[in-house]
Amino acid sequence: MISGKQAKFIKSLQYKKYRKQEGAFVVEGKVSVLELLKSKLNVRNVYCTPAFSDEYNDRLSALTLKPDVVTEKDLVKVGSLKTNNAAIAVVDLPPDVQVIDKSRTVLVLDNINDPGNLGTIIRIADWYGIGQIVCSPDTTDAYSPKCIGATKGSFIRVSVTDISLPEFLNEYPNPVYGAMLSGKDVHEVKFSNPAALMIGNESHGIGSHLSEYITEPITIPKFGGAESLNAAIATAIICDVYRQS
């Protein structure tokens, strides 16, 4: 059973304010929790169904703590998912200031608003082997349940750091490619490697205060009628072309 106090605590972690205050976030569902168990993140608590406990007993026994076996109903009650017949974990937030390796490729996000988009972008970065993302401070929080869920477990392999982008870009020594409506056809760009790949807000693109840091504006050519592509879609295409160049 999950006590009233525990339930209240887990639910509070749906809000950034309490995640910061408690230094913790929540991981929900089978795929995400199984990925979590492979990681070095510090797990504070695991609540799981008897079926999950039986099936993944070996992985769970590697933890220093004993999981609480609870009902599916309990998991749905305290979590953000509509269905969850597996598990919920409470995990220590990584430190605020993470080491960014400036000699490597980095994805730079300016004011991404939608947690589903950010989670999908983290998953894309992971697919393309880009292990570090820096975000403007007004980007949506990477540790919200919706964002963590959308990463499909990729949150364990990709570091996400909130930082002033002018400050970061000022010190980043490699070329910066920025996705813009009027830029060079991404397929014709001779990408440097490493590099920074920058994507902007869903509606407004990259903020004009960042223009001076962009070495080359890049564009995904359009063949039909849509006005724009979703930010995560644009990220994926740019990463794919970058990796092929």
Add this chain to the structure above:
Amino acid sequence: MISGKQAKFIKSLQYKKYRKQEGAFVVEGKVSVLELLKSKLNVRNVYCTPAFSDEYNDRLSALTLKPDVVTEKDLVKVGSLKTNNAAIAVVDLPPDVQVIDKSRTVLVLDNINDPGNLGTIIRIADWYGIGQIVCSPDTTDAYSPKCIGATKGSFIRVSVTDISLPEFLNEYPNPVYGAMLSGKDVHEVKFSNPAALMIGNESHGIGSHLSEYITEPITIPKFGGAESLNAAIATAIICDVYRQS
């Protein structure tokens, strides 16, 4: 004001059963309704705020009907969006059986489950100038409010037809490229144009009963740790590579 009867009718159109029964679907929000007003779709009713009515008076006056001016609160009450300070329209469903031009490129979707994914895929098809999509009958309905919203207006330019895929593929005369985990690197494929580009279910990929129709299985190469890419992301990369080949 929206009468109780009208409200009940609009709300019922959130469900496929009633959309089929009434032959109508709902378009919500500024972007989508403005795109709708450019289309040849038959609009039955428009409910809009005074501000929307004033700003887009010229476009609204091209309709044969008079819009109902209502409050923002009314729009949110009868619609599916959390905020809507613009408009809701009730629109005739296009005919079930649409003409599929077999001499042209087509996107083929097998059992896409998530309405947000389907809407995003429609938007991607539109960006890449692919005007027709065929879907297996178990694909999520393209006229749900969530799917229509995710198309960002592209629903007016892309035809979506539910059809038995074996039946369709049997008669489609051009090569069929299917996204699979083990296929040829998409970047090394010599695509025919026109062609069918096929994407499968979010968890299980393309059904095995469709293998015999695939001319060439294709794969997006992975560089990192993520297990898979989202179906809409995979669609976008394949369309982009296809258009560049």
